[in-house]
Amino acid sequence: MNLLDQISAAPMALRDMAALAFLFVAWLGIGWFTERPPAGRPSVSVLMTRYRREWMRHFVERDPRIFDGNILASLREGTAFFASACMIATGGLLALIGNGERLRSVASGLELTPTAGTGWELRLLVPMFFVVNAFLKFVWAHRLFGYCAVMMAAVPNRADHPETMDRAMQAADLNITAARSFNAGLRSVYFALGALGWLTGAWTLMLGTAIVLWVTWRREFASTSRQVILRSLPPPMLSAGLSGPVGQRSSAPPPPRP
Template sequence: MRSALALHLPMSLTAADLVAVALLMIVYFLTAHLIERPPARLPSVSVLMKRYRRDWMVQFVHRDARIFDSNILATLREATSFYASACMIAIGGGMALIGNTAPLAGIARDLDAQEIPALMWRLRILLVLGFVVNAFLKFVWSHRLFGYCAIMMAAVPNDADAPQALRRAMAAAEVNIHAARNFNIGLRAVYFALGAMGWLLGPWGLMAGTVIVTALTLRREFASGSRRAILADLGERR
């Protein structure tokens, strides 16, 4: 194994590859930090939605029929389950490609691309799989947290005047927020896995994929129509 790495990596892993991978990882973590901890004057959609999740639990305490709330929570859990299942399928497909890189090499030959060692194809697939595995773990944990939230909501007394009603509802809101945060991290990992697939076209493809995915992610968090609608509603509250 060491001899294979020593022989093939120096010849195939160029400076452009290293720069592209480093750019991807740096941008991924910086994007996550900016979305989760944005400046106070420029909150992201993810941060703004925390207020609605807390308000949801306040309304939940005073709502007589709570079937509506259970339906919302069931929908959230279905979404996490769907994405977790999709990630499992993607992981299986990626593992199959690692075991047989011939299809990718054949596509490269059809495109008149340079001959790339099988080890490099495996590294490129592993980069994509790293993001997909991270997404899978986040979706599974989010699914479980939404389950905890459901149990905590069921423990809220039907009497809104009960001393522990609002306290338990607020605790459920915080668990709900943590579940949503993990779900959002999983989604970002899926986005960047798609961007990492650009490396299959070479280092410039990886750089282009990183830029495109980052731009789309930041636009949806800081410059989307949904964000403008949320800010308009919060402005009316103030």
């Protein structure tokens, strides 16, 4: 009996469906709340967007710009590492799903028995979904950091050049978008670890989801790093409203270009 036959022949129990619903609602909810927090309590991810734009503002006047290139290279190395790890994890999960007999023998040795309605193969599909999603997010973040590097290289060396600040802020927006994708990949990795709790039952899945949800919320809204970031927060600035020499701000968007 293949995996599709198991799903159609043995529907999940109600508590398993509730645990899965809680898992995906928590994953989608914390992602939405992190990227769109209340105005009075921004998340670490949102606060870091100001520093990324501040980075590009100082990048314009820095000479030489080797330091900025090294920072961007380290960001790309981090995304490449996590993408490689997710690819390895995906291969391992596929190997486990394809070798159900050995998986069941290991589980019996650990005295783990899935409840009726779901098999081990089906329970491994959920962590694999999160791992694959994380892989796609990391790959896209890696590519966006590459776009950012090209845009940074296109910034003129003169701070008073009319294109300097606009291109620097374009690089900042690409950097912010890449960081958003990278953070989404990390959240998927966290919830993949929580989804492994389903191997021991629906209640363990709910507990693992709750723990991951709390850890993710705490790191974004109640961590020591957040307090450090808030000590000297750059003023908010709109990328579309920055043009001209460094430090000059305007509320009007740049003129459209063909």
